[in-house]
Amino acid sequence: MVGRYDVIVLGAGAAGMMCAIRAGQRGRSVAVLDHAAAPGEKIRISGGGRCNFTNIHAGPKNFLSANPHFAKSALARFTPRDFLAMVERHGIAWHEKTLGQLFCDNSAKDIIRMLTDEMRAAGAQLLLRTETSGVEQIDSGYRISTSEGTFEAPSLVVATGGKSIPKMGASGFAYRIAEQFGLPLVETRPGLVPLTLDPQLLQRLAPLSGIAAPAEIRHGKTAFREALLFTHRGLSGPAILQISSYWREGEEITVAIEPDVDVFALLKKAKQANGRQSAQTALAELLPKRLAQHFVEAEGVSGNLADQSDKRLEQLAAAIQSWPVKPSGSEGYRTAEVTLGGIDTSCLDSRTMQVKAAPGLFFIGECVDVTGWLGGYNFQWAWASGHVAGEAA
Numbered sequence: 001m002v003g004r005y006d007v008i009v010l011g012a013g014a015a016g017m018m019c020a021i022r023a024g025q026r027g028r029s030v031a032v033l034d035h036a037a038a039p040g041e042k043i044r045i046s047g048g049g050r051c052n053f054t055n056i057h058a059g060p061k062n063f064l065s066a067n068p069h070f071a072k073s074a075l076a077r078f079t080p081r082d083f084l085a086m087v088e089r090h091g092i093a094w095h096e097k098t099l100g101q102l103f104c105d106n107s108a109k110d111i112i113r114m115l116t117d118e119m120r121a122a123g124a125q126l127l128l129r130t131e132t133s134g135v136e137q138i139d140s141g142y143r144i145s146t147s148e149g150t151f152e153a154p155s156l157v158v159a160t161g162g163k164s165i166p167k168m169g170a171s172g173f174a175y176r177i178a179e180q181f182g183l184p185l186v187e188t189r190p191g192l193v194p195l196t197l198d199p200q201l202l203q204r205l206a207p208l209s210g211i212a213a214p215a216e217i218r219h220g221k222t223a224f225r226e227a228l229l230f231t232h233r234g235l236s237g238p239a240i241l242q243i244s245s246y247w248r249e250g251e252e253i254t255v256a257i258e259p260d261v262d263v264f265a266l267l268k269k270a271k272q273a274n275g276r277q278s279a280q281t282a283l284a285e286l287l288p289k290r291l292a293q294h295f296v297e298a299e300g301v302s303g304n305l306a307d308q309s310d311k312r313l314e315q316l317a318a319a320i321q322s323w324p325v326k327p328s329g330s331e332g333y334r335t336a337e338v339t340l341g342g343i344d345t346s347c348l349d350s351r352t353m354q355v356k357a358a359p360g361l362f363f364i365g366e367c368v369d370v371t372g373w374l375g376g377y378n379f380q381w382a383w384a385s386g387h388v389a390g391e392a393a
């Protein structure tokens with residue numbers, strides 16, 4: 001028996017569920033197929049279990065893509081306010097944490113429940129534990145072969161996400177379908193991922209593992225001011241995750257710790273006020289003790305502040321505030337929050353996410369070459385691209 005629908009959505013993640021809701025609301029018969037045992041598994045673990053479900057400031061400038069203009073249309077047609085209105089309609093309590101990032105007060109499961117309730121209300125069917133083995137184009141649209149039988153629909157929406165966190169079912173399946181249909185791909189890479197350091201540097205920084213500090217991390221013209229975290233593998237924290245999406249193997253980043261403070265001025269002032277204190281003691285007013293000790297030792301500064309020339313203090317400040325670091329790599333898809341690159345947007349209509357050369361075939365969410373910063377932007381892209389595809393499929 002063949003299951004016939006108006007729209008088949010592959011993937012019950014953020015983008016797929018949103019698309020199914022909108023298509024169902026338009027009166028289309030919709031089935032959402034997923035190989036997982038539960039929908040929205042990434043939503044469940046997102047934002048430390050509280051789901052940073054959108055960013056109130058989300059705009060095209062917060063996304064990386066070979067075509068920075070592509071995301072404009074979908075983002076304008078389904079905004080963070082639109083998603084927030086849905087959250088409020090469902091009585092889900094939320095709060096702004098920082099920098100426009102909106103989180104659930106209670107649990108990310110509230111968002112999954114909201115989406116599955118909306119799907120049910122829109123008449124969309126959810127078919128879990130359904131393994132897709134192949135997709136083919138037929139006269140009436142698309143035929144999907146699965147472990148649970150064959151499905152056919154004039155519209156097929158691919159929302160199977162990227163490659164990040166394979167342990168959670170990420171399969172790279174969308175790229176294989178794209179290849180099958182001869183669509184161009186932008187090379188994929190792990191994004192929003194901790195960076196690793198070579199063993200020598202790692203050994204020197206080992207005592208700092210677990211320390212966090214406010215920092216500005218720069219790569220070329222791009223810079224992020226958020227927390228930096230030293231780990232036993234290298235560098236992490238929001239500032240590093242953000243810059244990791246811009247960094248490439250072999251390149252350098254520049255770390256400025258406590259970027260809002262003029263460390264040289266602080267050291268000079270401390271020297272004037274009390275020349276008998278050590279540089280480490282003066283720095284420990286600003287930095288965690290172990291971090292202060294690390295920089296003082298690394299720069300070979302010994303003795304009292306009064307013994308140090310201004311030049312020497314300037315060098316110490318520079319070590320803290322313009323520290324060049326060459327990461328050896330990243331932790332890869334195992335821990336990356338997103339996949340950079342993906343389906344080349346040149347083959348998609350930005351208003352609908354439909355493949356220009358294959359009517360009825362759509363790609364949405366993370367599998368497309370649109371990747372957001374850390375901070376709720378990636379879910380906003382999933383909602384927006386899902387919504388516009390649901391309007392057209």
Ligand code: FDA
Pocket residue numbers: 010011012013014015016033034035036039040041042043045046047048051052053054130131132159160161162164165168169170171172173336337338364365366367375376377378379380382
């Ligand atoms: P998503 O990956 O969500 O869904 C894809 C679905 O397709 C899955 O249900 C999967 O099982 C299914 N699937 C895959 N292959 C299949 C196949 N062959 N057949 C059938 N089904 C298949 N973003 C954000 O904005 N705020 C946040 O707080 C976080 N936090 C966060 C934490 C962690 C740990 C990670 C890994 C990621 C985040 N993100 C995030 C990123 C966010 O989770 C991501 O951008 C979206 O989930 C992407 O939504 P999609 O629907 O495109 O893919």
